Amino acid sequence: MSLHSLRIALCVFLLTLFGVPAVARGEQDTEGIAVRVTAVDGQLVYLDLGADAGILRGDRVELHTTGGKLLVGVVQTVSRQSARASFTDPLDEVDAGTVGEVIVPLGRGKKAPAHPPWSAPLESVDEDVPLLAPAHGRAPAERERTFRGRVYTGLDRTDDSRFDQTDQTLATGMDLELGNPFRRGGEMRISIDTFLREVTPPTGPSTRDTRIRVDRASYGVPLRRDTDTGSLYGRFLHTEFAELGIVDGVEFVRRLGSGAHLGVSAGFLPLTVDQLSTGDDFETSVFYRRSLGHADRVVLGGAYQKxxxxxxxxxxxxxxxxxxxATDRIFVRAGVWVDYYGATDTLKSSGFEVTQAQLSTDWRATDATGLGLFASQRRWPDVEMDAYRVSEDTIRDGLLRSLGGYAWTQPTERTRIDGRASAWKDQDDAGGSASLRFTLRRVWSGRGDASAEVFTTRGSFSDSNGWRLSTWRGLGPGTLRLYWSHSTQDQIDFVGTQSSLGRDSLRASFDATFGRGWDVSTYVERSTGDEQDSTSLGFQLQRRF
Incomplete structure (x- = not known):
């Protein structure tokens, strides 16, 4: 990065940190809604809370991995009791049970009070008309057009003194939704991210890489109460069966007389890495989903993809x-992927094989106590699609199994304890991880939290032990967060001065919501230790409407 660019980045950081509190009007503090990961699918993470807890699409998600990393993502879709978030960083250390927070304006995470009893008498009653007569909505041609979304821009820079190298990324993007654009009840959505990365090594010229990633560009008419068919065109994530992935094509869904949804799709499958390039792989699929019981207590689904x-x-x-x-406090989520192999698949035996299987349970015993279990198994399919290509030995013999559990409790209104442990085993090795976190709520004059955590991991090439301290406090128009992590990594079967490596990471960030839908985030992080000496800073400015 040039000196001029560095000056711009520093000016923006200082303006964000000190200027926004001075000019913002109608400011809001922010808070973190504690969430837990229930499942991971590629770069998507499923969370255990949704709209009922105050989470909305576009909210920022922070996950704390057992290995000490802080990962930041964005909520993409929300239902009443769950949410799905996307991340750009690798999710190798994230699985069911990983804890995190969704950052929202202060107060949004509180439950709405129950509505008081109706006291006004009915003005008139027609005995021939039921009190709960069905309401008739307006036709699409009579509805107004709607427009909502978000746009953002941000800069991240890291100066690595150990290797005399700088790495900076400028990102900008948008997620837009136009409702009823043609007065037919449809929705048009587009989501685009642009990344410009520049790496300056100690010797030689700088390298630059520009990526434009179109995560979604679609138009469709979704299923509604007054319609029995839905359709979607363009690039999108399958609506009824997200496990089928992103597709550049079409999807049709029909509601059957039983209330079940039956659908088909066809199109090209973009690679779920880098720029989502497409063109080599084509798919067709058929899927079925049915909800049973009151308030969708049971949801069953099945699909076939060629x-x-x-x-x-x-x-x-x-x-x-x-x-x-199962009850208002017991939740179960299960999924299975089965591949069928024929005579032309040389690395697998003919017949059916379970490629992936996942099971997770969550039991909220009381409003202040809960626990869960999770288990998974994975094999690697024998397919030509580049996203799945690994070594032939891994395809033939690879098998990864994992098992774990977590528990949390709130002994008092101001304290919370979270614990998690997991173990894994593959065809060559075994390992695991564990963590214990204590949180003290309503500190800093009631405007923040503070937490302390210890963690340990056992891997194929190294073992790690460490601790982290974190706190947040409402400050001016936003929230100040401090994070300090220390870890020691022991290299397995390594002889030399680097057999044990220590690392400390100190991070400060400031997040604010101001004006009408403006969000700003800025941070500084310092990492030191053996083979580690770097400073990072960054900011992100977002407008939601």
């Missing part, structure tokens, strides 16, 4: 899933 790679038949995939709300 793919072709460069015109040649490639994959036969069967999927099944179950979402069960």
């Amino acid at each position: 793919t072709w790679h460069k015109g040649a038949a490639d994959r036969d995939l069967f999927l099944g899933k179950l979402d069960l709300r």
Whole structure:
């Protein structure tokens, strides 16, 4: 990065930190809604809370991995009791049970009070008309057009003194939704991110890489109460079966007489890395989903997907899933991926094989106590699609199993304890991780929290132990957060002075919501230790409307 660019970045950081409190009007503090990961699918993470807890699309998500990393993502979709967030960083250390926070304006995370009893008498009653007569909505041609979304821009820079190298990324993007654009009840959505990265090594010229990633560009008419069919065109994530992935094509869904949804899709499958390039892999799928019981207590789904790679038949995939709300406090989520192999698949035996299986349970025993269990198994499919290509030995013999559990409790209104442990085993090795976190609420004159955590991991190449301290406090128009992590990494079967490496990371960030839908985030992070000496800073400015 040039000296001029560095000056601009520093000016923006200082303006964000000190200028926004001086000019903002109608400011709001922010708070973190504690969430837990229930499942991971590629770069998507499923969370255990949703709209009922105050979470909305576009909210920022922070996950704390057992290995000491802080990952930041964005909420993409929300239902009443769950949410799905996307991340750009690798999610290798994230699985069911990982804890985190969704950052929202202060007060939004509180439950709405119950509505008081109706006291006004009915003005008139027609005995021939039921009190709960069905309401009749307006036709699409009579509805107004709607427009909402978000746009953002941000800069991240890291100066690595150890290797005399700088790395900076400028990102900008938008997520827009136009409702009823043609007066037919449809929705048009587009989501684009642009990344410009520049790396300056100690010797030689700088390298630059520009990526434009279109996560969504679609138009469709979704299923509604007054319609029995829905359709979607363009680039989108499958609506009924997200496990089928992103597709550049079409999707049709029909509501059957039983209330079940039956659908088909066809299109190209973009690679779920880098720029989502497409063109080599084509898919067709059929899927079925049905809800049973009051308030969708049981949701069953099944799907079949056939793919072709460069015109040649490639994959036969069967999927099944179950979402069960056994009671108001017990939740179960299960999924299975089964591949079918024929005579042309040389690395697998002919027949069916379970490629992935996941099971997670969550029991909220009381309003102040809960626990959960999770288990998974994964094999690597014998397919030609580049996103799945690994070594032939891994395809033939690779098997990863994991098992774990978590628990949390709030002994008092101001304290919370979270614990998590997991173990994994593959065809060559075994390992695991564990963490324990204590949180003290309503500190700093009642405007913040503070927490302390210890963690340990056991891996194939290294073992790590450490602790982290974090706190946040409402300050002026926003929230100041401090984060300090220390870890020691022991290299397995390594002889030399670097057999044990220590690392400390100190991070400060400031987040604010001001004006009409403006969000700003800025941070500084300092990392020191063995083979580590770097400083990072960054900011992000977002406008929601």
